[in-house]
Every structure is written in C-alpha cells, then in structure tokens.
Amino acid sequence: MTEAIGNPMGNFLSADQLRLGIFVMIDLPWFKHNFTLNSFRIRNEDQLRELRSLKLPQYRYDPARSDAQAIAALSAPAVPSTVSAPVVPADAIPESDAQLATRQRMVAQAKRREQIADVERAFTKAVATMKNLNRNLLSRPKETLEDMGALVGQMIGAFLDSPEATLHVMGDKAGGEEVYYHSLNVTILAMMLAKDMGLDEACARDLGIGSMVHDVGLMDIPDRVLMKAPEEYNNAERTLRMQHVDYGTAIGAKLKLTPGAMAVIAQHHELADGSGYPRGTKGDRMTDAARLVSLVNFYDNLCNPVDIKRAMTPHQALSYMFAQKRSKFDAKALQLMIRSLGVYPPGSIVHLSNDALAMVTSVNPKKPLRPWIMVYDANVPKDEATMLDLEKETEIHITKAISPALLPPKVAAYLNPRKRVTYFFDGANADSGTNAKGAP
Numbered sequence: 001m002t003e004a005i006g007n008p009m010g011n012f013l014s015a016d017q018l019r020l021g022i023f024v025m026i027d028l029p030w031f032k033h034n035f036t037l038n039s040f041r042i043r044n045e046d047q048l049r050e051l052r053s054l055k056l057p058q059y060r061y062d063p064a065r066s067d068a069q070a071i072a073a074l075s076a077p078a079v080p081s082t083v084s085a086p087v088v089p090a091d092a093i094p095e096s097d098a099q100l101a102t103r104q105r106m107v108a109q110a111k112r113r114e115q116i117a118d119v120e121r122a123f124t125k126a127v128a129t130m131k132n133l134n135r136n137l138l139s140r141p142k143e144t145l146e147d148m149g150a151l152v153g154q155m156i157g158a159f160l161d162s163p164e165a166t167l168h169v170m171g172d173k174a175g176g177e178e179v180y181y182h183s184l185n186v187t188i189l190a191m192m193l194a195k196d197m198g199l200d201e202a203c204a205r206d207l208g209i210g211s212m213v214h215d216v217g218l219m220d221i222p223d224r225v226l227m228k229a230p231e232e233y234n235n236a237e238r239t240l241r242m243q244h245v246d247y248g249t250a251i252g253a254k255l256k257l258t259p260g261a262m263a264v265i266a267q268h269h270e271l272a273d274g275s276g277y278p279r280g281t282k283g284d285r286m287t288d289a290a291r292l293v294s295l296v297n298f299y300d301n302l303c304n305p306v307d308i309k310r311a312m313t314p315h316q317a318l319s320y321m322f323a324q325k326r327s328k329f330d331a332k333a334l335q336l337m338i339r340s341l342g343v344y345p346p347g348s349i350v351h352l353s354n355d356a357l358a359m360v361t362s363v364n365p366k367k368p369l370r371p372w373i374m375v376y377d378a379n380v381p382k383d384e385a386t387m388l389d390l391e392k393e394t395e396i397h398i399t400k401a402i403s404p405a406l407l408p409p410k411v412a413a414y415l416n417p418r419k420r421v422t423y424f425f426d427g428a429n430a431d432s433g434t435n436a437k438g439a440p
Contacts, residue, residue, distance in 0.1 A: 012058040013074070018042065018051055021070030025060040026051075028379070038377070039354045040395065041065065108389070137216065141255045148209055182300055187211040190289075190296045193336055199288055203260060207289035210257070210264025214293060217248030217265075229307035245269055245278050263287040268297050271328040283330060291330040295337060298329070314345030315401060343368040349407065349415060350398045357407070358388075359415040367391050369398065376414050385414070 018024065025039040033054060035047070039062075042048055051059065063071050136144045190211050194204050218226060221244050225237050233241065248265045257265075267290035270276035272283030276294070283291055302317040312320065318338050326334065342363030344350060350358050350373065358373040370390040377386060390396060407415070 011061050011063060013061055014058060015052045015056070017074060018048060018059060019070050019073060020044070020048065021067030023062045023065035024051065025062065026054070027056070027060055028054070039356070041067070043395075137213070137255065138251070145209070145255060145257070148212055149205065182304060183212055183215060185300050185304075186214065186293060186296050189300070189337070190292045192340060193292050193296070193333055194289070196336055196340070197288075197292070197333065203287075203289055206258055206260025206287075207264060207292060210261035210289060211268075211293045211296075213248070213252070213257075213261075214265050214268040214297065215244065215248065216251050217244035217246065219251075220244070220247040227306070229305070229310070231307070231310070242269075242277050260287060260289055263290045264293050266290070268293045270294055271298075272330060273327045275328060292333055295329045295333050298325075299337070314341060315343070315348060318345070339365055339368070342371055344371055344398060344401060346371075348401050349403070351400050351402050353395075353397045353399055356396075357402075357411055357415070361387060364389075364391055371398075373398075374415065376411050378410070378414075382414050 013022070013024075020042050023039070023041045026033060026035065028038070034050060040047075042051065187208060190207055191204065194207050199207065221241060225233075225241055228237065230238070230241070245266060245268070249262060252262045252265050264287070266279075267276075267281055267286050270279065270281040270286055270290065271294060272286070272291065274280045274282040286294070299317055299321065302312045302320065303314055318341060321329065322334065322338060340363070342360075342365070344360045344363075346360055346362055348360040350360060352358055352373075352375075357376045360371045361374050362372045364370050364372070372387060372389050375386045375388060380386060388396070390398070
C-alpha cells in the first residue's frame with residue numbers, strides 16, 4: 001500500500017518460503033487482496049494461507065522487521081506442499097472472515113467519503129454566503145443579520161452534527177487568503193465548543209453572529225497594513241491594526257447587534273489574565289461567548305498567520321497554548337478544545353508502525369491516539385484512498401508526526417496537507433511561532 005521508508009527493495013521469497021514472523025510487503029493494489037494493509041508481519045496460519053493463495057511469483061519482505069527466528073529458518077530447506085487443493089467454482093466458495101471484513105471496511109470508507117463530501121459542500125456554500133453577507137452588511141443591515149442568523153442555524157445542522165468530518169474539511173480548506181476562511185473556522189470551532197460546554201440557545205446565537213463578524217473592523221484598516229506580517233509593523237501600524245476592534249464595535253452598534261454579539265467583537269482579543277487588548281479585560285469580566293471566541297481566534301491565528309513561514313502546526317499550537325499560555329484562556333474551554341482536536345489534529349501527517357505514511361482526517365475524542373487516517377498508496381487513486389479507523393485497526397499505530405516538507409512531492413500532492421500550515425511538532429521551537437498580538 002505504501003512505499004516503505006528505508007526498506008530494501010530487493011529481498012524476495014517464494015510462496016513456499018513464507019512463514020510466521022516474516023514482515024511481508026504485497027506488491028498489489030489494496031483492493032486486490034483481503035488484508036487491511038500491504039505491509040505487515042505474518043502472525044497466523046490464516047494469513048499465511050491467504051498470502052499463498054494470491055499466487056504471486058515472489059513476495060517482497062523486510063528482514064529488519066521480521067522475527068530473527070523466522071529469518072534463521074529461511075536457511076532450512078523449504079518443504080513445498082504436495083497436496084493439491086480441490087478445484088471449487090468461485091461462486092461456490094463462501095465469503096471468508098477476511099473477505100467479509102474487507103467488504104465491510106469498503107462500505108464504511110464509502111460512507112465516510114460521502115459524509116465528508118456533504119460537509120465539504122456545506123463549507124463551500126457557507127464561505128460564499130459569508131462573502132455575500134459582508135458585501136451587504138452596511139447597505140442592508142437588517143436583512144443581512146437575519147440571513148446570518150439563518151446561516152448559523154444551517155451551520156449547526158451541517159457542521160455540528162458531523163464534528164469529525166467538519167474538522168477534516170476545516171483542516172483541508174483552512175488557509176485561504178481571505179478573512180472569510182478565518183472567520184468561518186473561528187465560528188465553527190467556537191460553536192462546537194459551545195455545544196459541548198452547554199451554552200444556552202441565546203448565548204450560542206450571539207456567539208455565532210459575533211464570531212462571524214468578529215473581524216468586521218478590518219474593513220477600515222488599509223490593505224498595506226493588512227497584508228503586512230505583524231512582526232514587521234512599526235509602532236504606528238501596530239496601533240492602527242489593533243484599532244480594528246474599536247472599529248468593529250462601532251460597526252456593530254450601527255448594525256444594532258445584540259449585546260452578546262457586540263461583546264464577542266469587543267473582546268475577541270482580550271485574554272483571561274488581562275494581557276489582551278484593547279481594554280485589558282480579564283476573563284471574569286468577559287462573556288462566556290467572548291472567552292470561547294478569544295481562545296479559538298488565538299489558536300487559528302497561530303496556525304494561519306499572515307507570514308506562512310511562521311505558522312505553527314495544530315499540534316504545536318495546542319501544546320504552546322497549554323504549556324506556555326494556559327493562564328490566558330478559560331481553563332475548561334482550553335481543555336475541551338485540546339480533547340476535541342486530539343493529540344494529532346486533522347491534517348497532521350503521520351508515520352505509521354508499518355512504515356506507511358498517512359494524513360489524519362478526524363479525531364477520536366475517546367481514544368486520541370487512534371484517529372481516522374487516509375493512507376498514501378501510489379497504486380490507489382487519491383479519490384479512492386484507503387481510510388482507516390485506527391480504533392479498529394489494532395495492529396497499526398502512529399509512531400510520530402512528520403513535516404510535510406520531508407515528503408516526496410508525489411506523496412505531498414496525494415495527502416495534500418494544508419498549504420499554509422505545517423504539521424511537524426518540535427517542542428524546542430514551540431515558542432518561536434507567530435505572536436498572535438496584532439494578528440486578525
């Protein structure tokens with residue numbers, strides 16, 4: 001299924017030489033056999049029989065990952081089977097457990113692709129809708145706010161009912177050059193957390209509207225400042241950028257937003273310890289919705305800064321926020337976000353125990369080390385890529401997250417990690433990422 005990393009390519013065995021303990025690599029597309037993956041250690045007689053039934057001219061294997069006893073036994077004379085199996089019509093052969101498992105896995109994968117496609121369409125529609133709403137925000141405020149409220153309701157149905165698929169699509173779509181992607185990311189993730197924190201309907205609605213327009217004040221900031229990396233600002237530019245919060249509250253007042261939505265705009269850069277801006281408001285004086293948006297806004301700005309090269313990985317951003325910035329956020333909301341996004345957030349590129357490369361597509365909150373993954377396989381078209389639930393594939397585990405920059409071009413194109421975010425976590429560099437102050 002996957003190109004092995006650093007494995008010899010010229011070690012082969014005949015079918016009769018195969019035995020328990022050999023780490024074998026099947027040079028066939030995944031759908032032409034009944035095994036979960038193309039590379040694994042042979043563990044039982046059923047696997048041995050299944051491998052031999054493939055009738056390959058030779059079987060590639062890796063001595064380094066095979067049991068030493070099995071390798072030593074290869075020097076013994078092979079004893080080929082002399083008993084021919086009776087010929088049975090193909091339609092009379094009952095479906096084996098392995099074949100049944102393969103068929104069930106294919107059905108589950110098809111269902112998951114369909115679910116992700118539905119969320120993908122909803123996400124694209126939401127971005128387009130937000131663009132239209134922002135164009136009409138000042139000219140038709142009453143109708144636009146009603147439409148925003150309707151969009152919040154649609155998002156609850158389209159996104160929050162499928163949180164794992166939504167996080168997958170967010171990971172794939174995030175990083176657009178326009179503010180709409182940032183606003184939509186903040187809105188969706190904040191609403192996910194609001195749902196789990198049990199915020200009432202009115203508060204959730206204020207959060208939805210407020211987070212959609214939390215950066216509305218940026219329309220009054222010159223492009224020459226907006227397109228400049230925050231670390232390159234002079235004092236005047238930094239001060240001007242920070243004024244987008246006050247500009248936003250002024251626009252919100254003209255739109256006659258509710259006090260709850262206004263608080264989200266006014267406090268989305270405030271921090272629980274009082275170190276935020278523009279007022280230095282502490283957490284106990286912030287609204288519940290504003291505390292959530294402040295947390296999510298900070299996180300998304302770390303992952304998607306103006307200067308792409310300074311982007312943190314999702315894993316790195318969460319670790320940085322928890323280890324070094326914990327006092328700046330609502331503790332319950334931060335813990336919930338870490339649990340929701342998982343140890344390996346969607347979009348992370350990972351190396352598996354069988355040397356396969358994969359991208360994390362969604363998290364498993366109950367088992368954060370066992371997410372859904374999409375596996376790289378040069379023999380399988382990308383739109384048919386194998387998707388595995390590691391909670392069920394117990395023989396496979398993630399060994400580490402790796403940088404997309406280390407991937408061969410064809411692997412990077414296949415897994416398609418987010419272009420504005422890298423996913424390598426290096427604790428030594430955790431404090432070298434973007435300073436969120438001054439970010440959108």
